[in-house]
Amino acid sequence: MYKTTGFISFLLRRVTGVALVLYLFAHIWVLGSAVDGPETFDARLNVVQSPFFKIAEIALLAAVLYHGFDGMRLLIVNYFKVTDARKSLFYAVFALSVILVIAGGIPILLFMFEGLGG
Amino acid sequence: MSNNGSKQTAIVRIQRFNPDTDKKPYFQDFRVSITKDTTILDALHEIKTHQDGSLTYRRSCRHAICGSCAMCVNGKHMLVCNVPMKNHLNRKGRVSIKPLTYLPVIKDLVVDRTSFWEQYLRVKPWLIPLEDVPEKEYRISPDEVAALNNAEKCIMCGACYSACTIVGSNKKYIGPHALLKSFLRILDPRDAGVRERLEEVGTDEGVFRCHTIFNCIDACPKKLDPTKAIETLRGLAIKRQAYEAAKRKRQQTIIEPVLVRE
Numbered sequence: 001m002y003k004t005t006g007f008i009s010f011l012l013r014r015v016t017g018v019a020l021v022l023y024l025f026a027h028i029w030v031l032g033s034a035v036d037g038p039e040t041f042d043a044r045l046n047v048v049q050s051p052f053f054k055i056a057e058i059a060l061l062a063a064v065l066y067h068g069f070d071g072m073r074l075l076i077v078n079y080f081k082v083t084d085a086r087k088s089l090f091y092a093v094f095a096l097s098v099i100l101v102i103a104g105g106i107p108i109l110l111f112m113f114e115g116l117g118g
Numbered sequence: 119m120s121n122n123g124s125k126q127t128a129i130v131r132i133q134r135f136n137p138d139t140d141k142k143p144y145f146q147d148f149r150v151s152i153t154k155d156t157t158i159l160d161a162l163h164e165i166k167t168h169q170d171g172s173l174t175y176r177r178s179c180r181h182a183i184c185g186s187c188a189m190c191v192n193g194k195h196m197l198v199c200n201v202p203m204k205n206h207l208n209r210k211g212r213v214s215i216k217p218l219t220y221l222p223v224i225k226d227l228v229v230d231r232t233s234f235w236e237q238y239l240r241v242k243p244w245l246i247p248l249e250d251v252p253e254k255e256y257r258i259s260p261d262e263v264a265a266l267n268n269a270e271k272c273i274m275c276g277a278c279y280s281a282c283t284i285v286g287s288n289k290k291y292i293g294p295h296a297l298l299k300s301f302l303r304i305l306d307p308r309d310a311g312v313r314e315r316l317e318e319v320g321t322d323e324g325v326f327r328c329h330t331i332f333n334c335i336d337a338c339p340k341k342l343d344p345t346k347a348i349e350t351l352r353g354l355a356i357k358r359q360a361y362e363a364a365k366r367k368r369q370q371t372i373i374e375p376v377l378v379r380e
Binding site: 001002003004005006007009010074077078081083086 | 190193195219220280281282283286329330331332333335336337343345346349350352
């Protein structure tokens with residue numbers, strides 16, 4: 001295996017891509033229950049209010065942000081041919097994703113603790 | 119690591135594999151006395167000559183131009199003939215040498231490059247001349263020559279091909295070395311095979327299989343940029359007909375001034 005920052009970004013892109021596809025099934029499982037009536041929908045919605053799913057939501061946020069930003073990084077390389085900036089762009093994408101995951105993760109955690117306390 | 123004046127002892131950890139006797143590769147350490155000028159290839163010669171004659175590796179020119187001695191040193195591909203050993207020793211005075219990744223090992227540090235050369239021939243790396251050949255010479259502008267510089271310096275060492283993650287999982291992929299060569303011919307105003315070349319590389323076994331991982335750039339000992347060539351080819355493959363027309367127009371101008379007319 002030839003390990004570079006490019007390889008790490010590729011690996012993360014693949015893992016987050018697969019994670020997003022798996023999330024899609026869970027998403028449809030919850031939303032799809034709406035056709036079975038409000039009771040079923042509420043029951044499934046309650047399942048995803050548990051602390052485990054709140055942590056999973058933060059992981060989902062991380063996957064969405066990294067996958068999206070990394071895609072934009074590749075588009076930038078593709079259109080502007082800035083291959084010399086490949087490592088800087090990867091670090092920028094990673095840092096931006098981490099900052100936004102923290103910014104978005106804190107409210108989710110607060111909501112989770114509020115729910116647990118209440 | 120002992121350091122005695124300008125000389126020191128380095129531990130060279132080499133991946134060994136003999137298909138006749140070994141079930142799987144293993145590492146063997148050798149101690150070699152080096153100076154600041156000793157290259158990694160010098161150290162391999164020292165081991166082969168004085169310690170273990172069975173050590174097998176490729177080398178030829180010793181001037182970083184034949185591409186024979188590309189190996190994986192401390193996880194990075196490089197030509198071992200022009201890199202000083204001292205620069206690659208870790209704190210314990212050790213360097214790790216393995217064969218190129220993602221290629222079958224024939225013995226020790228020698229890999230089977232069959233797929234590398236098959237993919238190279240697939241893109242027809244030679245110049246396909248125009249029907250009207252000028253009597254003396256083609257006239258190409260300095261800008262056009264500069265655009266080809268990236269690809270012309272490739273020495274076919276295999277460092278990029280064997281570093282490519284996609285090559286590791288899909289041997290049908292043409293590979294960065296051959297795509298770089300194809301880029302050279304497609305952009306060359308003297309070449310008449312632009313349509314068949316773009317048809318060959320503009321597929322999911324060519325430029326559209328590349329995942330832009332950049333390993334080829336990081337691995338290239340000549341600091342070339344196959345990814346940029348692949349990105350350019352992607353654009354040309356999408357706009358193939360327009361590019362063909364533009365190239366035909368350009369070819370008229372490189373032939374006309376020097377054609378001998380009856």
